[in-house]
Amino acid sequence: MLETVIFFFLAGLAVAAGVAILLSTSIVRMAYWLITMLVAVGGLYFLMGADFVGVIQILVYVGGVAVLLVFGVMLTSRQLAPKLRPGRGEVLWLAIVGFVLLEALTLSVLHTRWQQNAMAPGNSVGEIGRNLLGEFLGPFELVSVLLLVAMLGAAYLARPKVPTQGPQHTKGTMVS
Amino acid sequence: MYTYERPKVEYKGLSRPIVQLAMKWGPIGIPLLLRFAWGIFFAALVFVVAFVWLVGHFLNPLLPWFLRDLVVVVGLLAFVCIVAIIGIWGERKVSGRIQSRLGPMRTGAWHGWAQSLADGLKFVQKEDLIPRDADRPLFRLAPYVALVPAFCAYLTLPFGVGWVFHDSDVGLLFVLAMLAIEVLGVIMAGWASNSKWSLYGAMREGCQLVSYEIPMGLSLLAAVLSVGSLSLVELGRVQDGGWWSWLLFQNPFLFFAFFTYYIASLASCKRSPFDLPEGESELVAGFHTEYSGFRFVMFFFAEYAGMFAVSALATIIFLGGWNAPVPGLASPLWFVIKSTFLVWVQMWIRWTLPRIRIDQVMHACVKYLLPFTLLLFVGSSLWQLYDNPDHPWFEGFAAVVRFGLGGLGLLLLGLYFAGAAYGFYHRNRLVGQMVRKHLPGA
Numbered sequence: 001m002l003e004t005v006i007f008f009f010l011a012g013l014a015v016a017a018g019v020a021i022l023l024s025t026s027i028v029r030m031a032y033w034l035i036t037m038l039v040a041v042g043g044l045y046f047l048m049g050a051d052f053v054g055v056i057q058i059l060v061y062v063g064g065v066a067v068l069l070v071f072g073v074m075l076t077s078r079q080l081a082p083k084l085r086p087g088r089g090e091v092l093w094l095a096i097v098g099f100v101l102l103e104a105l106t107l108s109v110l111h112t113r114w115q116q117n118a119m120a121p122g123n124s125v126g127e128i129g130r131n132l133l134g135e136f137l138g139p140f141e142l143v144s145v146l147l148l149v150a151m152l153g154a155a156y157l158a159r160p161k162v163p164t165q166g167p168q169h170t171k172g173t174m175v176s
Numbered sequence: 177m178y179t180y181e182r183p184k185v186e187y188k189g190l191s192r193p194i195v196q197l198a199m200k201w202g203p204i205g206i207p208l209l210l211r212f213a214w215g216i217f218f219a220a221l222v223f224v225v226a227f228v229w230l231v232g233h234f235l236n237p238l239l240p241w242f243l244r245d246l247v248v249v250v251g252l253l254a255f256v257c258i259v260a261i262i263g264i265w266g267e268r269k270v271s272g273r274i275q276s277r278l279g280p281m282r283t284g285a286w287h288g289w290a291q292s293l294a295d296g297l298k299f300v301q302k303e304d305l306i307p308r309d310a311d312r313p314l315f316r317l318a319p320y321v322a323l324v325p326a327f328c329a330y331l332t333l334p335f336g337v338g339w340v341f342h343d344s345d346v347g348l349l350f351v352l353a354m355l356a357i358e359v360l361g362v363i364m365a366g367w368a369s370n371s372k373w374s375l376y377g378a379m380r381e382g383c384q385l386v387s388y389e390i391p392m393g394l395s396l397l398a399a400v401l402s403v404g405s406l407s408l409v410e411l412g413r414v415q416d417g418g419w420w421s422w423l424l425f426q427n428p429f430l431f432f433a434f435f436t437y438y439i440a441s442l443a444s445c446k447r448s449p450f451d452l453p454e455g456e457s458e459l460v461a462g463f464h465t466e467y468s469g470f471r472f473v474m475f476f477f478a479e480y481a482g483m484f485a486v487s488a489l490a491t492i493i494f495l496g497g498w499n500a501p502v503p504g505l506a507s508p509l510w511f512v513i514k515s516t517f518l519v520w521v522q523m524w525i526r527w528t529l530p531r532i533r534i535d536q537v538m539h540a541c542v543k544y545l546l547p548f549t550l551l552l553f554v555g556s557s558l559w560q561l562y563d564n565p566d567h568p569w570f571e572g573f574a575a576v577v578r579f580g581l582g583g584l585g586l587l588l589l590g591l592y593f594a595g596a597a598y599g600f601y602h603r604n605r606l607v608g609q610m611v612r613k614h615l616p617g618a
Contacts, residue, residue: 028367032314035360055349063356064386070363071382074375125345125406 006047014040027073035066052124187301191470194300202297210290248341252330260480261292267523274527302469307370310466314368319467319474322361326481329354333488334409336498336508347408348400351489352393355444358482359385362453362463365475369466377462380534381453384443387541388450392440394549395433398556399423399493402430412497416506420582422496427574429556431581434494436549438518441486443537445479448526452534487518 017037021030038061045054132140187195209216265280269287272279280288306315332347334340344350359381366378400406402423403414415422424434443450454462464475491497491514498511532540562570 028311029314032364039357051344051346052349055346055353059349059353059356062360063353063389067356067359067363067382067386070360070367071379071386074363074367074379 003047007044010040010043010047013037014044028070031066031070031073034069035062038062038066050124052128191300191304198297198301206290213286213289245341249331252341253327256327256330256481256484257477259484260477261296263480263483263519264295264476265289265292266520267526270520270523271527274524296473299470299473304471305466305468307466309370311368311370314364315466316471318361318365318368319471319478320361321364322358322478323474323481325354325357325361326478326485329485330481332408333485334412334492334497335511336506337409337413339498339508340409343407343409345405345407348396348406348411348489348493351408351485352389352396355482355485356385356389358478361478362475365467366463369463371466373459373461373465374463377453377455377459377465380455381446381463384446384450384452384534384537384541387538388440388443388545391436391541391545391549392444394546394553395437395440396489396493398433398549398553399430401553401556402426402560408492408497412492412499415496416499417503419496419501419586420579422494422499422582424494424496425578425582425585427556427559427562428577428581429552429559430494431585433549433552433556434490436545436552437490437494438521439545440541440549441490442522442525443541445482445486445522447483447522449529449532450537451526451531452537455531457531483519483522484515487515487522490518491515 014037017033017040020033021037024030024033038057042054042057042062045051045057265288268279268291271277280291282288283291283294306312329351331341332344332350334343334347340347362381363378366374366376366381369375399411403411405411405414411423419425423430425431442448446453452462453459454464456462459465464472467475488511491511495514495518496510497514498508499506500510562574
């Protein structure tokens with residue numbers, strides 16, 4: 001009974017926040033609605049007894065990704081409150097992409113067999129660790145290599161374009 | 177003659193009955209409260225002990241679970257508020273002692289203990305200002321986003337065996353996650369205030385916290401690795417049996433991991449020398465420049481709750497938690513004493529060290545603290561091979577290292593107390609020669 005009430009509260013909050021992301025025009029407001037949605041989904045994980053997944057959701061998405069997102073928005077905005085509004089051509093593309101994504105998600109939800117063998121509710125962290133380094137070692141390593149590549153790409157993009165302190169700059173004139 | 181009169185403040189909502197109550201009963205109640213302070217203090221102490229005993233022995237089996245939860249949550253909330261109030265008073269006294277001034281002395285009875293209560297009354301009465309160009313909903317929401325996670329962190333903090341609201345098997349990560357949400361409130365406040373000082377403070381907070389979270393988590397992981405559990409209760413339980421079995425003295429890498437964790441935790445709760453987000457010398461008051469009244473108090477409460485939470489984490493993981501220095505005396509009291517000591521060290525550091533620049537803060541984290549904690553993490557993983565019970569020779573080696581580190585820790589503590597006693601004995605002695613220089617014309 002109480003679980004149902006809490007579930008509908010959290011799920012409704014997540015859906016409402018998702019709709020609010022689409023409807024709001026200020027980027028910062030959008031970021032905070034996104035955070036609301038992520039926290040609500042984390043709450044759903046807690047409700048299901050998956051403490052580890054819920055905590056990681058909050059620690060990584062809310063504490064790391066969302067903070068960096070808000071931070072990036074603040075640093076890159078020209079005006080103090082940047083507005084976002086898609087153009088005519090963009091709406092078409094967005095509609096196509098959104099429709100394909102929605103279709104893919106709906107189909108995958110409908111065609112997955114959800115009756116998996118349930119995990120024991122005890123020490124979920126140890127079980128996850130054993131599975132990650134045992135059965136799913138290959139995908140785990142693949143994902144870490146992917147993350148490494150993404151990090152290298154970010155470092156490459158963020159490097160200074162002009163060499164700021166080369167030896168040829170400081171050779172001739174000494175400004176003191 | 178022209179005098180400007182402020183328009184009379186109209187109190188609305190919840191603050192109205194509080195102000196009316198304070199206006200009506202303050203002049204009578206406060207002198208009485210100060211007159212019988214010691215009696216009230218001891219009565220409250222006896223009442224709390226009796227209440228805890230009653231709930232623990234008789235009511236807890238009878239109570240339905242939601243009432244039990246309600247009682248514990250209200251108790252934790254009261255604990256957080258008391259920690260914040262005593263912390264604010266303690267901050268003033270410590271700063272006064274360190275900088276050779278008095279701190280609150282003339283008002284508020286014995287050493288000004290009631291000063292924080294008076295502050296609270298003052299802040300409730302103050303006008304709730306919101307700047308005209310502020311982002312109103314975010315501005316009003318920000319203090320709650322800062323305070324509520326700081327309180328939520330206490331839900332999985334064990335004060336002793338059985339003295340915990342929810343014994344989660346990922347308790348450590350839960351506390352870290354809650355402390356990580358707190359930064360959002362600060363960034364929200366800085367953005368919504370629509371003031372350049374607030375925005376600078378919020379941006380400093382963002383980059384500082386996201387960077388220092390990594391060394392903080394890695395130092396804790398080094399300890400988690402040697403125990404093999406993320407549950408705070410389990411982490412405290414393995415350190416039973418004397419000061420030499422505390423994780424701090426288990427291996428040399430954990431000994432240093434404690435100090436790196438402590439430095440990173442100073443940065444993560446915005447304490448000096450890392451208090452750049454509210455650097456008063458540069459940014460007026462940083463992210464809470466535009467806040468007044470009770471919303472300002474909520475930021476303060478969040479800071480002090482966060483200070484105690486990170487100290488409690490250090491206590492549970494490195495300093496044995498509720499276990500006494502001698503075996504068999506485990507009690508929640510030890511936990512509170514050790515955590516309070518660490519909070520006091522935070523204040524000590526704040527009033528001793530000067531503030532460093534923001535680029536120095538980032539430099540210290542990324543170039544020195546982060547590689548060092550990575551080294552500690554790798555070293556602590558390798559130490560697990562040494563600590564293997566299958567090889568008695570290595571076991572003997574590990575025991576020698578453990579007792580050596582324990583002796584070192586005891587020596588440091590002894591030196592600290594000896595220094596404190598020396599300073600107290602010579603407390604009236606001036607540093608250097610006293611200079612007597614008459615002012616011209618005196």
